[in-house]
Amino acid sequence: MTALAPAASPARTPLGSSIARTLRLGVLRAGYEIRVYFRQADAIFFTFLFPVLLFGIFSVAFSGQGNIGTAPDGSGGISQGAYYLPGMAAAGILLSGVQNLGVDIANERSDGTLKRLAGTPLPVVSYFLGKMGQVLVTGILQLALLIVIARVAFGVELPTDPAKWLTFAWVFLLGIGTSAVLGIAISRLPRRGKSATAVIIPIVLVLQFISGVYLSFTMLPVWLQDVANVFPLAWLAKGMRSVFLPESFASAEAGGAWQLGTVAVVLLLWLVVGIVVSRFTFRWIRKDS
Amino acid sequence: MNNIALPDAVVSVRDLAKRYGAFEALRGVSFDIHRGETFALLGPNGAGKSTTIEILEGYRDRSSGAASVLGTDPQSGGLEWKSRLGIVLQSTGEQGDVTVRDQLAHFASLYPNPRGVDETIAAVGLADKARTRIRALSGGQRRRVDVALGIIGRPELLFLDEPTTGFDPEARQQFWSLVHQLKAEGTTILLTTHYLDEAAQLSDRAAVIAGGELVAIGAIDEIGGAEARVPLVRWTEGGTRHTERTRTPAGTVASLSARLGAEPTDLEIYRPSLEDIYLDLVRENAEAAAAEIDADGPTSPTTRPSATDPITEGASA
Numbered sequence: 001m002t003a004l005a006p007a008a009s010p011a012r013t014p015l016g017s018s019i020a021r022t023l024r025l026g027v028l029r030a031g032y033e034i035r036v037y038f039r040q041a042d043a044i045f046f047t048f049l050f051p052v053l054l055f056g057i058f059s060v061a062f063s064g065q066g067n068i069g070t071a072p073d074g075s076g077g078i079s080q081g082a083y084y085l086p087g088m089a090a091a092g093i094l095l096s097g098v099q100n101l102g103v104d105i106a107n108e109r110s111d112g113t114l115k116r117l118a119g120t121p122l123p124v125v126s127y128f129l130g131k132m133g134q135v136l137v138t139g140i141l142q143l144a145l146l147i148v149i150a151r152v153a154f155g156v157e158l159p160t161d162p163a164k165w166l167t168f169a170w171v172f173l174l175g176i177g178t179s180a181v182l183g184i185a186i187s188r189l190p191r192r193g194k195s196a197t198a199v200i201i202p203i204v205l206v207l208q209f210i211s212g213v214y215l216s217f218t219m220l221p222v223w224l225q226d227v228a229n230v231f232p233l234a235w236l237a238k239g240m241r242s243v244f245l246p247e248s249f250a251s252a253e254a255g256g257a258w259q260l261g262t263v264a265v266v267l268l269l270w271l272v273v274g275i276v277v278s279r280f281t282f283r284w285i286r287k288d289s
Numbered sequence: 290m291n292n293i294a295l296p297d298a299v300v301s302v303r304d305l306a307k308r309y310g311a312f313e314a315l316r317g318v319s320f321d322i323h324r325g326e327t328f329a330l331l332g333p334n335g336a337g338k339s340t341t342i343e344i345l346e347g348y349r350d351r352s353s354g355a356a357s358v359l360g361t362d363p364q365s366g367g368l369e370w371k372s373r374l375g376i377v378l379q380s381t382g383e384q385g386d387v388t389v390r391d392q393l394a395h396f397a398s399l400y401p402n403p404r405g406v407d408e409t410i411a412a413v414g415l416a417d418k419a420r421t422r423i424r425a426l427s428g429g430q431r432r433r434v435d436v437a438l439g440i441i442g443r444p445e446l447l448f449l450d451e452p453t454t455g456f457d458p459e460a461r462q463q464f465w466s467l468v469h470q471l472k473a474e475g476t477t478i479l480l481t482t483h484y485l486d487e488a489a490q491l492s493d494r495a496a497v498i499a500g501g502e503l504v505a506i507g508a509i510d511e512i513g514g515a516e517a518r519v520p521l522v523r524w525t526e527g528g529t530r531h532t533e534r535t536r537t538p539a540g541t542v543a544s545l546s547a548r549l550g551a552e553p554t555d556l557e558i559y560r561p562s563l564e565d566i567y568l569d570l571v572r573e574n575a576e577a578a579a580a581e582i583d584a585d586g587p588t589s590p591t592t593r594p595s596a597t598d599p600i601t602e603g604a605s606a
Contacts, residue, residue, distance in 0.1 A: 013401035015369055025399065032387070032395050039386040039422075112381025116438070119346060119376035120399045121368040287350060 015121060022123045029122075029130020034137050047100040048138060051092035052146050058084045058214075059154050069249060078246065081154035086240035087213040089143055093172065094204060094233055096139040097179025101131055102186040102200040109285065110193025118284030128184060128278065135180040143172065156244075164243050167260065171239035174267040178232050181274030188281055212237045218254055225254060232270040239263040297324045298357070299446050299477040300345060305354035307340050307501075314340045315501045318354070327468070327478040329488040329509070332498035333571055338481045339379065341498065342450050345479070346376050359446055372401055375444030375476075377435050377452050385423030389415055389434055392423060393441055400442030412470075413437045414463050428455040436464065440471065447471065449480045453487060465490055485564035497567060499574035513566035520560045524553040 015021060037043055059081035067077030108114050117127065150156040159165065186203070190196040208214060210224055211233035217225065228234040241249065242258035250258050300322035307315040315337045322328040332338045343349045344356060347363040356363055361370045387395070393410055397403035410419050413433040418426060423434055432455050439447060449468075453461045461484075468491050471478065482488050488495055489509055496506040505512050520538045524531055524545065535541045538558045545553055 015372055015401050018368075028395070028398050032391075035391070036384075036386045040384070107384075111383050112378065113383050115348070115378060116376075116381065116383070118348070119371060119374065119378070120396065120442070121372035121401075122399050123368060285348060287348070 018123070022126050023129070025122060025126035026129025026133065029126055030133025030137070033130045033134035037134055037138055043100060043104070047095040048142055050095060051088045051142065052149060054091070055081070055084055055088040055146060055150065056153075058088075059150075069246070069252075079154065079156065081150060082156040082244065085146070085150050085156055086244040087237055088146060089172075089240045089244070090175070090211075090233060090237035091208055091213045092142045092146060093139055093175045093179050093236060094208065096142060097135045097176060097181075097183040098186060099183070099200055099204045100138070101135060101180060101183025102189070102204075103196045105131070105184060105187035106190040106196035106200070107193040109187070110196075114284045124279075124282060124284075128181075128282075131184060132177070132180045135183070136176055139172070139176045139179075159243060167239070168243040171236065171243065171263065171267075174264065174271065175232070175236040175239070178236075178267050178271040178274055181271060181278050182232075184282065185274050185277040207231055207233050210234075212241075218252060229266075232267050235263045235266040239267075298322065299324050299326075299359060300328075300479065301355075301357040302341075302345070303355040305341065305344065305356060306352045307337070307344065307349065308352045313501055315344075315351075318498065318501075318503045320496050320503065320506055322477060322479060324477055325472070325475050326494060327472055327480060327492045329492035329495040330479065330481045330498060331485070331488055331495055331567055332481075336498045337501040338498055339450060342448055342479065342481060346374070346448055347371075372442060373445045375439040375442055375447040377439035377447070377449045379450045380428075380432060380435070380454060383423070385426070385431070388420050388422050389426070389437075390419040392434065393437055396438050397441050402443055403441050404443050406441070409437050409441050412440075412467055414460065429457060429460055432456060433460065433464075436467070444476065446477045446479070449478060449482075451481055451483065453482065453484065461487065485562065485567055489563040495563075497570050499571050500578050502574075504574050505570050509563065512563070513570055517566045517569060518561055520558055523555070523557050523559060525555040526553070530555075 059079070062080040062084075065080065067079055068083045070077035105114075147158065151158055159168075186200060187196075190199040207228075210220065210228040211217070211231065212220075212228070213233070217228070217234065217237070220228070225234075238253065238258065239260065241253070242260060242263075250256065253259070298321040300320075302321070303319045305315055305318040306313065318337070318341060320328075330338050330341060340349065344351050345358050345363055347358075347366045350364055358366070359370060359373055361367075389410060390406060393406045397406050397409075407416075407419070410416055413436050415430065415433055415437070418430060423431060426434065432452070436449075436452055439449070453464055456464060465487070468478065468480075478491075480488065480492060492509050494506070494508050495512050497504050497512070507513075510518075519534050519536055522533045522535055522538050522541045522545070526549070533541055542553070542556065542558065545556075
């Protein structure tokens with residue numbers, strides 16, 4: 001051990017402007033969180049690579065069934081890969097936010113990470129911003145990887161109309177933001193870090209099955225569609241289908257159209273719900289009663 | 290409860306109580322810690338040390354009584370208040386996927402006037418591990434990271450909750466010299482430890498908590514009272530061991546030697562250590578509690594469900 005430099009001055013340094021400080025620390029936290037994320041093999045596999053892997057499996061497994069949406073003479077239509085791409089994009093957004101953060105924060109509460117942070121002058125909002133920044137960056141990388149693999153390995157035709165990509169941008173941003181805040185909110189559910197995956201993964205999995213990610217949404221019974229439509233994933237998947245599927249597929253949707261206005265409204269509502277619930281229920285530690 | 294603090298008291302506690310259901314973890318604990326002082330909180334497992342320290346850190350709410358830490362009620366301490374504290378918790382199980390240096394640099398960025406990162410890493414003796422991931426460190430090395438994180442923000446008040454658990458003897462010596470440097474800088478320190486030699490070495494004053502109550506408090510060389518420190522003369526005579534408590538051990542030995550007309554067998558003059566005094570205090574308290582339970586019958590509400598401190602997760606039950 002070496003000697004410590006003597007204290008510069010006994011006078012206290014104030015923390016400074018709270019909003020600027022909160023944002024600055026939020027950016028620092030995001031950098032820290034991203035570094036930690038990519039050092040955790042399980043996070044990379046179950047939330048980062050999982051949708052890409054499933055996409056590959058579905059595309060290969062169902063390729064023998066031929067194209068979807070073909071003309072009566074069997075020509076045209078789109079490949080199985082092209083058909084699954086929007087669903088996997090939506091699933092990736094859900095996993096990056098809800099599953100990743102729900103499990104991650106429950107573990108951090110359990111292993112003492114949050115207790116340590118609670119003893120520092122880190123604002124709760126900076127911590128949230130760090131998590132959201134991590135979800136945004138990993139979500140972008142994940143979708144980029146998925147789209148590149150779809151194009152290069154499976155020859156999926158990507159939209160060329162800039163308007164489609166504009167839709168993609170806002171559906172992605174709204175979806176990833178909603179998914180992140182809902183992940184923070186849901187992290188309160190597991191009582192212990194050990195049970196976090198057991199509590200959160202089934203919720204996420206069921207939501208994916210009823211929301212048109214793995215199964216075509218319109219093949220579900222109407223009452224199940226109605227249940228799924230309460231949650232944001234079905235709308236996120238629909239928004240992604242509007243980007244990646246040909247315009248002719250709109251007629252096969254519930255309601256016979258892409259309904260992008262409703263997509264935006266439902267995602268926004270859930271974003272607000274997520275922010276309010278996170279902000280008011282989040283505690284660094286479970287204080288005793 | 291706003292005006293309980295003495296002018297130079299960094300920590301003031303009055304009549305502090307904490308109940309978990311019917312179990313009283315703390316009863317009527319009062320003490321002050323003065324600016325620049327190192328104060329040791331001693332006691333067996335489950336005595337209430339960690340409950341007390343966690344109430345002062347703001348991690349737990351008290352059931353009754355008053356507490357002031359740096360002039361603020363710890364139940365409502367904000368970020369400004371936290372920036373003046375350094376907290377070394379009992380060991381945690383974090384993942385540790387970052388390097389020692391990255392972790393220290395990140396925590397330094399949370400404080401308004403932090404210490405130098407490399408200087409702090411060197412101060413806890415981890416300079417050659419700076420680029421190692423925390424998960425790859427040994428238990429004692431991880432504990433040093435905890436200490437480094439506790440002091441990186443240049444705290445006015447430092448909480449050290451069993452800081453040297455898992456340290457080898459050399460690391461403990463190094464840690465002690467670090468604490469002496471922090472004291473020299475004027476840092477006020479609240480220490481809990483099971484090593485009585487550590488408490489004697491580092492602290493100015495100490496308090497002993499047993500069964501949720503403060504059973505003794507005082508300067509480290511006065512705690513337990515003068516009577517407990519009276520030296521003992523021991524020798525063997527005719528096959529049996531004799532012990533005599535005396536304020537004049539030299540005289541006792543001289544007269545013993547004269548009486549025997551020879552060198553007394555196995556002679557020793559023994560001055561009770563802090564550890565002896567502490568063990569006496571804790572034993573007396575346990576005997577008193579046992580007598581109380583006998584008097585009250587086995588359903589006494591003070592009967593404790595477990596012998597360990599309530600841990601964080603368990604405390605939510």
